[in-house]
Amino acid sequence: MTSHVEIFAHGVGGSTDLPVPLSFALIGAAWALTATFAIVALAWKHPRFDPAKPGRQLPAWVSRAVDSPTARWVIALMALLFALWVLAAAIWGPDGSDSALPGAFYVLLWVGLVALSVCVGPVWRLLSPARTVYRICGIVRRKGPDTSGRSYPQRWGYWPAAFGLFAFVWLELASPDPGSLAAIRTWLLIYALVMGVGAGVFGARWFARADPFEVYSMAVSRLSPFRRAPGSGRIEVVNPLDHLPTLPMRPGTVAVLAVLLGSTAFDSFSQAPAFRNFVDRIATGVPFFGEAGGATVLRTTALVVFVAVVGTTFWGAARATGGISPQERQRLPGQLAHSLIPIVVGYIFAHYLSYLVERGQETVVRLADPFGLGWRLFGLAPDDVSYVLSQHPSVLWTIKVACVVVGHIVAVISAHDRALGLLPQQHQITGQVAMMLTMVGYTFTGLYLLFGG
Template sequence: MASKSKTLLLLGALSPSAVQAHSFGKLYNLPVPLWMYVYGAAAALLLSFLIVGYFLQAPKHSDAAAPGGDLTQSKFMRALRRIKLLSALKFFSVFMLGLCIVTGLFGSQDPYRNINMTFFWVIFMLGFSYITALIGDLYSVINPWRVMAEALGKVFKRYTQGLWRYPALLAYWPALALYAGFIWIELFMFNRPSSLAKMLLIYSAINLLGVWLIGTQAWFRYCEFMSVFLRLTAKMSPLHYEEGRLRWRLPFAGLLEERAEHWSLLIFVLFMLSSTAFDGLHATKSWFMLFWTDPYGLLAPWVKTVPIASYAILRPYYVAYETLWLLLSPLIYLAFYLLFIGLAKLITGSKLSLRELALSFAFSLLPIALVYNMTHYYTLLLTQGVQIISLFSDPFGMGWNLFGTAGRYRAPILPAMGLVWHSQVGLILFGHIVSVYLAHVEALKVFPTRGKAVLSQIPMLFLMVVFTAAGLWILAQPITAG
């Protein structure tokens, strides 16, 4: 009995529900049962499906008819060019990359006192991603690795042209591989300022080597994962940069201007979804206990005791187990996606191949990927992101006060948990409704008649309901865990 109590105590101490990264330190009871939220969300999706299916007409196939306009010569843009804002932002991006490396190597190793952890993981990876969905693909212009590559190209004339032509068969697989590696580091490595600095040094070397091998255009289009990630995110923005021109368009309209060009890009989009879902899932008590309580008796004969008592021995195997599921996660999403796309093809009798249909509707999933990311992580901008103001005055964590802001916003902003939960539910529902609308518009372009277009979206509606229910369940786990 004593050993059992000891085991349960250890399980409680190690369980991720004990120290939740996204929780607020106290139990919050949902105002109504989770199933009621799921039913309500499903009803809202069904209603939006009926409204869109009834009122939406086939779009006119003319770019000139699409709402939008050129802002390149507007007074605001001319003012920005006069103050050389883009040049300043390019300098700032390279400077901050260097600062994150230097402070990580020579500053405090306390993650909360060193600027590099907060700036890179919270301000850049989260905040800048959300800003990109509003202002467009600014990253393609101020990308610090691209800026450095172009600077090297001015010294070594053929450097940015590359040694070899990029193989078309590779498509976006290199970007997906780097993205998966990045998420693995984020989830499973014990990140400290020094390890982040070393990661940035290695990633900088990879980028500069990649440009030398295949050239600037190919590397930053197909291989540098942040360029691909933020370019996809920018398709949801009402602003679009192209060949030195800036134009405005309706929000999310960019997702309808082109389709995914390769399986690798579709899986990249699905990994944007599945990696966020996995991050939420692997931190839940249900997931943790599935391995460590060994409900099917697979580990006990090997370790000769309950698995949690052999934590030190089994920990590497647990990381390998989680790594496997992380890598499988986009393939699981792909299987569900292809199942419902196949049903749409079956009930409409479409002569288009499964590949063509799958790639056509791929970008309609991006609003879901965006809101999933926001619901899981936006509170970090309030709890840790606000501290960037004080950290700029003391970037190394040495007790400096360079700009007189070292004591500002040191305390996190802690919104009420009820407000957080309802904002998360609202964001998830909004993202799915937008995806329902975009899928309908795409269906009207893909299928020959309006009736078949509406019919094709019935399986997609069920897919959206599945995604919504799964997202709400994952979000609710750290809130309702006892």
């Protein structure tokens, strides 16, 4: 398979992956369906995964090194300098497809953050340039970094982060020109203003609740094998299935995960020729907006529908059980929300892995020559980019299907185990049926979109 470069909805140049063959999709669907009903009907009948279960603590020097103020400041300042480097490339570097900004924004940040958080934990809390600037300002003012005039309203939960994540995916998938440097700069300016004003009013807690990237990193990091031991705070290695249920249950948690999963599914759907042709045919008939505006309205509507369908189906499936009080049923969506994380992560890797590997390389090379002057920092040159996945399509197809199916199986295991601890014994099987069918629906839809996209 040869790879060619084009500019499309993501706003970055990308190699077009061939759709997953039907045989691969059918095999994945069969595995997912079989595993689902085998787990529900035949698996263990008592909860096995406990977030309070101790893990294997790493040597004390590892925690001391990670918690060292010097090390943390060095990493935070390096991340801030990298952000300023990208910003300088965006302002004074080449325009259009030669700019490093879209790749840094859509690939290194959006997809790379998932990979990094799953591997080592919620890293954006340390890497966030907004947090670092806030801490520096606190030192300059000789005030504690958490000093603020007002407490963060608990009823807001993660809703600000959910809206921020939707704003990001709207820019990437539904806006008139996702690759526009002006549009990305405007988005980043608004993000910086919102983070700065919010932190000025509510303190550092604003970042933990409202920063879309920090909440995004926190959520997917629940699949990481590393966490802090309760009580001692030392870093320990744990079973990710024991780590998953530690996802905080706050207002907006389900909305955050619905935005992540629904937007990724819409991304696959929006690449289908049928949808593109539909938008091209109908856009001119949307009143008051013109052709470009009409296309944006249609894509935005479809994106909202995908997110809403994920959120409402999960919410309804979580509550579809008997034998519990209305108050307990109302809490079930939040108590089961962590089971969506493996599906989200699996589908993100299935859909965006080739972007991370190949577009990520291109972005790093462009950042080595940020102003288009022929620099070759660290010896990097355009010829160093390897399109290894695009050149081996069968390997890429296998990885895509495996990511979706493994994510589905881990989600089903997590939901099943959690349900055993929440549902009364006489409803432990029937109470899971709606949720398992919903997850099968997510997985089948994901495989179909990978096959047809």
